[in-house]
Amino acid sequence: MPLEALIARLGYYNDLGAGDRAALSQLGGKVRPFRANSEIISAGQKMDAVLVMRDGWAARFKTLEDGRRQILNILLPGDIFDLQVLVAAEADHGVIAVTDGSFYALSPPAVRAMLAGSGTLTMAFWWTQVQEEAFLREQIVRNGRQxxxxxxxxxxxxxxxxxxxxxxxxxxxxxxxxxxxxxxxxxxxxxxxxxxxxxxxxxxxxxxxxxxxxxxxxxxxxxxxxEFDPSYFHLDAFRMRLGQMRPG
Missing domain, CATH: 1.10.10.10 (Winged helix-like DNA-binding domain superfamily/Winged helix DNA-binding domain)
Incomplete structure (x- = not known):
């Protein structure tokens, strides 16, 4: 099934309806492989697709002029590289492959059409970004104070x-x-x-x-x-919000 890693991620928190799963599957997308240690995206690169991890691990990073590197976060199967391509065409950070793997390259117009047609999937995609922001906040606290x-x-x-x-x-x-x-x-x-x-x-x-x-x-x-408290994953809030959106 196309996008099964993303469907598995979203389905972990709430049972996606048959229509939601079909809409995700119909996005299709081209599968692009990558090799460990290769640079998948370079900062400043023109972006023309929404990228979703299919398998393998990768990492977002930024590099200073003297070569020092900061890994911002780790990308696992089902993670969206970022939805920035829906509003901007240029990457502001790099992505490097940690392992061999592959990703889906989805058409931005197709993603926009899907989100416009399903409130449940719009909420689900919004939640992935809320969760990623929470991961980045934890990264700031981790590196700044721990x-x-x-x-x-x-x-x-x-x-x-x-x-x-x-x-x-x-x-x-x-x-x-x-x-x-x-x-x-x-x-x-x-x-x-x-x-x-x-x-x-x-x-x-x-x-x-x-x-x-x-x-x-x-x-x-x-x-x-x-002091690891997984409440910043916002799992309960996601379940509750999706439950409120579904008909009784």
């Missing part, structure tokens, strides 16, 4: 929760394809310090680590340590 240990613990729990939503994580385990340098660039740390803190979390009994995976041994204790 310790290195709190930052890393918080990020790991957030990624685990997000991966669960799109069926990319099971139980207390998370496939984590990010390198320690990418984690460092996300959290404003050095790779060396990131490595030390990850080993500290292992010694403290919060997590186990393997090659590209994390297992949470005591997620509640880790959440308490780093």
């Amino acid at each position: 310790s290195a240990q709190e930052r890393i613990g918080h990020l790991l729990l957030e990624l685990h929760r997000r991966a669960q939503i799109v069926k990319q994580a099971h139980g207390d385990s998370l496939r984590l394809p990010l390198t320690q340098t990418q984690i460092a660039d996300t959290l404003g740390l050095t790779p060396i310090h990131t490595n030390r803190v990850l080993r500290r979390l292992v010694r403290a009994g919060y997590i186990e680590m393997g090659r590209q995976w994390i297992h949470f041994l005591d997620a509640p204790a880790l959440a308490e340590m780093c």
